[in-house]
Each structure stands twice: as C-alpha cells, then as structure tokens.
Amino acid sequence: MSVDIRLASSRPAGTDLYHGENPGNIVTPGDVITADSGFMRGHGTYMEDECLHASVAGTVERVNKLISVRPLKTRYNGEIGDVVIGRIRELAQKRWKVETHSRMDSVLMLSSVNLPGGELRRRSEEDEKMMRHYLKEGDLISAEVQNVMSDGCLSLHTRSLKYGKLGQGCLVCISPSLVLRRKTHFHNLPIGASIILGNNGFIWISPTVQDKSEESGGYETNLQPIPKLDREVIARLRNCVLALAECKMLLFDTCILYAYEASLKYAVKDLLKPEVAVEVVDLVRQRLELEGS
Amino acid sequence: MRETPLSNCEREFILNFIAQQKRLDGRNAYDYRDLRIAFGVSLGCCHVELGKTRVLAQVSCEVGEPKQTRPHDGVLYVNVELSPMACPSFEQGRQSEEGIELSRLMERCLKESRCLDMESLCIVSGEKAWHVRVDIHVLNHEGNILDCASIAAISALAHFRRPDVSVHGEEITIHTLEDRNPVPLSLHHMPLLVSFAFFSQGKFMLVDPSSKEEKVMEGKMVVGMNKHRELCTLQVTGQMLLLKEQVLRCSSIALTKVTKITELIHEALDKDKQARLKGEKHGFAMLVSGDRVTANRLPTTEVKVDTLEISDEMERSQSSSEDGESQSGNEPMEEQIVATPKESAVEILTKGVGVIGEGGTSTWLDIPQADSKQTAAKKRKHKLEKMEEGIDDEGSSEEEEKVILK
Numbered sequence: 001m002s003v004d005i006r007l008a009s010s011r012p013a014g015t016d017l018y019h020g021e022n023p024g025n026i027v028t029p030g031d032v033i034t035a036d037s038g039f040m041r042g043h044g045t046y047m048e049d050e051c052l053h054a055s056v057a058g059t060v061e062r063v064n065k066l067i068s069v070r071p072l073k074t075r076y077n078g079e080i081g082d083v084v085i086g087r088i089r090e091l092a093q094k095r096w097k098v099e100t101h102s103r104m105d106s107v108l109m110l111s112s113v114n115l116p117g118g119e120l121r122r123r124s125e126e127d128e129k130m131m132r133h134y135l136k137e138g139d140l141i142s143a144e145v146q147n148v149m150s151d152g153c154l155s156l157h158t159r160s161l162k163y164g165k166l167g168q169g170c171l172v173c174i175s176p177s178l179v180l181r182r183k184t185h186f187h188n189l190p191i192g193a194s195i196i197l198g199n200n201g202f203i204w205i206s207p208t209v210q211d212k213s214e215e216s217g218g219y220e221t222n223l224q225p226i227p228k229l230d231r232e233v234i235a236r237l238r239n240c241v242l243a244l245a246e247c248k249m250l251l252f253d254t255c256i257l258y259a260y261e262a263s264l265k266y267a268v269k270d271l272l273k274p275e276v277a278v279e280v281v282d283l284v285r286q287r288l289e290l291e292g293s
Numbered sequence: 294m295r296e297t298p299l300s301n302c303e304r305e306f307i308l309n310f311i312a313q314q315k316r317l318d319g320r321n322a323y324d325y326r327d328l329r330i331a332f333g334v335s336l337g338c339c340h341v342e343l344g345k346t347r348v349l350a351q352v353s354c355e356v357g358e359p360k361q362t363r364p365h366d367g368v369l370y371v372n373v374e375l376s377p378m379a380c381p382s383f384e385q386g387r388q389s390e391e392g393i394e395l396s397r398l399m400e401r402c403l404k405e406s407r408c409l410d411m412e413s414l415c416i417v418s419g420e421k422a423w424h425v426r427v428d429i430h431v432l433n434h435e436g437n438i439l440d441c442a443s444i445a446a447i448s449a450l451a452h453f454r455r456p457d458v459s460v461h462g463e464e465i466t467i468h469t470l471e472d473r474n475p476v477p478l479s480l481h482h483m484p485l486l487v488s489f490a491f492f493s494q495g496k497f498m499l500v501d502p503s504s505k506e507e508k509v510m511e512g513k514m515v516v517g518m519n520k521h522r523e524l525c526t527l528q529v530t531g532q533m534l535l536l537k538e539q540v541l542r543c544s545s546i547a548l549t550k551v552t553k554i555t556e557l558i559h560e561a562l563d564k565d566k567q568a569r570l571k572g573e574k575h576g577f578a579m580l581v582s583g584d585r586v587t588a589n590r591l592p593t594t595e596v597k598v599d600t601l602e603i604s605d606e607m608e609r610s611q612s613s614s615e616d617g618e619s620q621s622g623n624e625p626m627e628e629q630i631v632a633t634p635k636e637s638a639v640e641i642l643t644k645g646v647g648v649i650g651e652g653g654t655s656t657w658l659d660i661p662q663a664d665s666k667q668t669a670a671k672k673r674k675h676k677l678e679k680m681e682e683g684i685d686d687e688g689s690s691e692e693e694e695k696v697i698l699k
Contacts, residue, residue: 002648002649002650002651002652003648003649003650004646004647004648005639005646005647005648006645006646006647007645007646009645010644010645010646011645075294087298087300089295089298099295099297099298101297103294104295105295137298138298138300138301138304139301171300228657228659231657269652275643275646
C-alpha cells in the first residue's frame with residue numbers, strides 16, 4: 001500500500017482551475033438581485049423588504065418579467081425526454097420506485113416496461129407477481145422520462161429496446177448540472193466501451209456488446225466474464241470522468257474521449273491523484289478550444 | 294429527502310467483510326468509536342460525540358402539578374428530536390417511526406430503571422412537584438444514535454442542578470440561583486444503552502454499528518444496563534432469532550462497556566466541576582482548540598506501510614502544514630525533508646507531494662473463459678480522510694462501483 005502526503009499550501013488555488021469567462025451574474029443566497037418591484041419571482045428567489053433576494057447559489061436568469069435563479073448544484077430536475085439511470089428502491093402496486101437522485105423517487109409503471117411476449121400484451125395478475133423476477137431492489141436501469149407529475153415526481157418508461165436493466169459495468173455519480181441535454185446519450189466509444197450519460201448525473205460505463213442483433217431490451221443480463229483489457233479501459237474511463245467532473249467540465253462524448261487519449265501516458269490509478277487529473281483536464285480544455293476556434 | 298440506497302456490490306462487500314471478522318473503519322467487533330463528552334456553560338447541557346454521531350441533551354425543570362396517580366412523585370419527560378440537520382432523510386416536525394422508537398427506548402431506559410429519585414422531586418404532596426424535562430437533539434447521524442443519546446441524557450441529568458426549595462411550615466420558598474446554590478438531582482445509578490447489530494441470522498455481531506453497518510444489518514438488540522450489573526432494558530428488533538447464549542453473552546459485553554463509559558462520564562463531570570470551582574474556562578468553548586485554523590479534528594489512523602519509521606521532521610511538517618502556513622514557512626520544512634533522506638522513507642515526487650511505500654500489484658484476476666461470475670476480487674477501501682493523504686484504489690470489483698462526488 002502506498003500513502004501520498006500533500007502539503008496544503010501546494011494545492012492548486014481555485015483560480016487556476018477555471019479558465020472560462022466569468023458570467024458576471026452569479027449570486028449567492030441572500031444577495032439582492034434587484035430592488036425593482038416590477039418583476040415576478042421565480043424559483044430560487046424570495047422577497048424581503050421590497051427587494052428580491054436569491055435563496056440559492058447560481059446564475060440569474062431573466063425571461064421578460066420573470067426573474068429566477070438557476071442553482072449551480074442541485075438535485076436532478078426532470079424534463080420529458082431525458083435519459084436517466086436509476087436504481088430500483090422498492091416494489092409497489094404495479095410499479096417500481098426508482099431512485100434517480102432527484103427530490104422524490106421516480107416511478108416506473110408496470111405498463112411502461114417491455115415484457116416478453118410482445119409489446120401490446122395486457123398486464124395480468126401474473127405479471128404483477130412476477131415483477132420481482134424482472135426487476136428487483138438494487139437493480140440499475142436506464143430509462144426515459146415519460147411524464148413529470150404535478151408534485152415533481154417523474155414517471156419513467158423503458159419502452160424502447162435500448163433501455164432496460166443494466167448488466168455489467170461501472171456507475172459514476174456526478175452532479176446533474178454537468179450533463180447537458182443532447183441528441184443521444186448512448187455512445188459507443190471506439191475504444192471498446194459504451195457509455196450512457198444520464199441527465200441525472202449517473203454515468204454508466206460498460207463494455208461494448210458485440211452482437212447488436214441480440215438486443216433484448218435489457219431483459220437478460222449478460223454475466224459472461226469480461227477480459228482484463230476491457231476492464232482496464234472501463235477503469236480508465238471512470239477515472240477520466242471523475243477527473244473531468246472534479247474540474248467542473250461539462251460532459252459529452254467528445255471530451256471524454258479526449259480525456260481518455262490524454263490519460264494514456266499515465267497508469268490508471270495515477271489518474272486519481274489531483275495533480276494528474278488537473279493536467280489531463282487542462283489538455284482536454286486546450287484541445288477543445290483548438291477545435292472550437 | 295430520502296437517502297441514497299446502498300448499491301448491491303457495496304452491500305455484498307460490507308457483509309463479506311463482516312464475515313471475515315473485519316470492520317470498515319478498522320475497529321474490532323466489540324470496539325466503540327471515540328467517545329467525547331463535553332458540558333456546556335449552562336447546567337444540564339451535555340454534548341456527546343461517538344465517532345461522528347453527535348447528540349446534545351438539555352435538562353430543564355419547572356414547577357407543576359404531580360400526576361394524579363402518583364401524588365408524591367415528580368414527573369420526568371424525555372423527548373428525542375430528529376431534525377434534517379442530523380440526516381437529510383429525517384423530516385422536520387413529523388415524528389417518524391424511528392424517532393418514536395428512539396423516544397420510547399430512552400423513556401424506558403430512564404423512567405423504568407428508576408435511576409432518578411422521583412420522590413425527591415416532590416415539593417408539596419399532591420400539589421406541587423418538579424417537572425424535569427430531558428430534550429435530546431441529534432446533531433449528526435453516523436450510526437448508533439441510541440447509545441450516544443443515552444450517554445448524553447444521563448450525563449446531562451448528572452450535571453443538572455435544580456433550584457433549591459425550602460419549606461417553613463405552610464410556606465414554600467423556591468430560591469433563585471443567586472439566593473442559594475442549586476441542588477443536584479438525586480441519581481441512584483446510571484443506566485446506559487448498548488446497541489448490538491446482528492448479521493447472517495445472528496452469526497456475526499457488532500457493537501456500536503456505524504451508519505453503513507446499520508443499513509445492512511438484519512437485526513438489532515439494545516441492552517440497557519448499569520455498572521452494578523443490573524439489567525434495565527432489553528429490546529430486540531429485526532427479522533432474526535437469537536439463542537439464549539447469545540443474549541447472555543451480549544449482556545456481559547454490555548456490562549464491560551457500560552462500566553468503562555460510566556467511568557468516562559464521571560471523569561468528565563469531575564473535570565467540569567474542577568474547572569468551575571477554579572474559575573477556569575469551561576463549556577463548549579473547550580471543544581474547539583484555539584491554536585488551529587480549522588475546527589475539524591480527525592482521530593489519528595494507524596497505517597501499516599512496509600518501510601522504515603517516519604522521522605520526526607515529517608510529522609512536524611505535517612502538523613504545521615495543517616495550519617495552512619504561508620509559503621515562506623514551507624521552505625525550511627522542505628529543506629528538513631531533503632536533509633534527512635536516510636531517516637525518512639518519503640519519496641518526494643514534486644514540490645509538496647511525497648509518497649511513502651509502493652502500491653501493491655493489481656488484484657484483478659485473469660479470468661479463464663469458462664469460469665463463473667462468482668470470483669470476487671477483493672476491494673480494499675481505505676477511507677483515510679486526512680487532508681494531505683490520498684490512497685490509491687487498488688483493484689476493483691467485477692460488477693459495479695459507485696463513487697459519489699459532492
């Protein structure tokens with residue numbers, strides 16, 4: 001076992017990490033946003049002494065007459081169409097309660113999953129009793145948000161073949177604000193691993209399934225042992241994702257790939273060291289800037 | 294807000310580890326975490342830290358009518374408050390099931406054991422008696438709130454002083470604190486609760502479970518005892534059956550623990566009394582040491598590293614760097630490190646980063662094709678949280694890993 005000792009004074013200061021432009025409208029709880037009373041209060045604000053104050057730390061957004069503060073660090077707020085990764089917490093009447101790192105447990109109805117025997121099959125009593133055989137407590141699933149209920153609870157569905165129970169792989173939990181909404185969240189990286197970027201901050205890294213024709217909607221999990229090389233790739237990807245999240249970079253498939261390539265000269269476990277992580281992310285940032293310009 | 298559930302592999306790992314007679318934080322099966330008892334400036338206020346679990350107990354009293362069924366006794370109220378400050382899954386206001394269970398156990402421990410002499414709390418029989426109220430607030434929940442709360446409640450009751458009452462014929466005078474010194478409550482004995490967590494249908498048992506161990510435990514037994522070998526409370530929860538020998542063994546373990554903790558409580562009470570007599574600083578200000586920049590304090594963890602002894606200079610440089618000294622202060626320290634390469638086994642990588650020892654080889658197994666999924670690779674999670682130490686994760690499990698970044 002090795003022990004690393006770092007002096008507190010040699011840690012990188014906060015200003016070294018952030019290279020972007022300062023948005024300029026960041027507020028902290030208690031800051032006065034405006035003293036003008038003509039605005040409507042949105043989320044993250046409160047009125048006190050005729051002034052509008054911010055109640056969370058974030059950026060101020062203004063839409064016509066509505067002022068709201070979007071928090072920098074928040075629990076996941078779902079939108080319809082988001083891809084999320086969740087863990088089954090408990091079974092209830094004709095539904096599963098799924099934990100998605102939001103304020104309330106999300107709900108996966110029995111009628112929103114693909115059961116064998118065709119899609120338009122009527123859900124019978126037997127199906128209810130067999131719920132535990134399909135998804136039990138502790139399982140991980142990938143799903144899409146079908147509906148947001150009035151109290152903020154999300155209703156999920158796994159109606160497509162690409163969603164369903166997740167088999168072997170590695171889960172990384174980061175802040176939901178680092179994952180943008182994009183066209184696809186399922187990426188097959190050319191290095192032999194697939195990655196699912198859940199909007200709720202859960203990232204799933206798994207080895208690429210070779211036979212595309214065998215997609216069964218996640219009904220059966222492939223428990224074949226994974227060769228060591230693949231596992232190293234997955235471990236390296238996981239450490240890259242953690243390094244990017246630590247430096248607050250937005251995550252998407254390109255930057256994860258760049259981080260992987262930049263990290264190849266280090267051993268997998270060295271990526272966990274803060275200095276190495278900062279170096280790798282710097283390289284990624286430079287490369288992204290080059291491409292962007 | 295509900296808590297994040299433990300992942301399957303974490304749960305399996307903890308259970309496998311316990312089956313090997315080990316615990317996540319390196320304790321033995323019957324070890325308590327570090328216990329710290331501190332008293333506040335006001336009488337009857339006690340703050341107890343058991344590892345990271347923190348509980349504050351406050352005792353107060355007022356004059357009221359005794360109960361109709363017991364006109365010669367005072368009244369004791371015990372209340373346990375679980376607020377979201379302790380754990381995000383506790384809800385404010387509403388008493389959850391856990392909160393009700395804790396309150397009931399604390400009540401049984403204090404009332405039914407008759408530790409407090411209720412007759413001494415009576416002022417005028419049938420008309421006036423003291424109502425003593427113990428409010429227990431959980432400040433941080435890291436497992437085993439019950440033990441912590443019982444220590445805090447008993448210490449607070451022992452620390453508390455009620456106003457003195459004098460009776461002259463028909464006249465009763467309740468003296469103010471300036472008039473006469475307040476009088477301590479008469480505690481016969483100190484009942485303390487000891488929690489046992491059971492795993493694998495009672496095969497493995499742990500004392501003082503941490504929060505992760507509580508989440509995977511199958512059953513719990515609470516034994517309330519005092520140091521005179523008197524059993525005050527006994528409660529078993531969970532889905533398991535226990536043998537008679539196990540219950541007896543638990544009560545004897547509880548006896549040793551209770552004796553030790555009672556000594557600690559008496560020590561703390563004595564120290565506080567001495568400090569008050571001499572007029573020295575006392576109260577919660579003593580919890581925060583004045584010569585450090587941060588109030589955070591971690592217990593030292595022993596680390597087995599396969600090298601020579603670390604020299605004194607390294608330890609000094611570590612402790613002074615924790616105070617966040619300026620850049621100029623670092624120069625002499627690094628010179629010291631470089632000047633004694635033979636004594637210290639620290640390998641300096643770059644400025645401000647040193648490494649002791651070498652990591653082991655990867656424990657991932659090369660799986661032959663026909664093998665089953667059950668070959669579990671050992672995952673050693675060392676959770677040393679010192680600011681300047683980073684431990685490399687070695688190996689990993691086959692199926693899932695989960696890391697939460699805050």
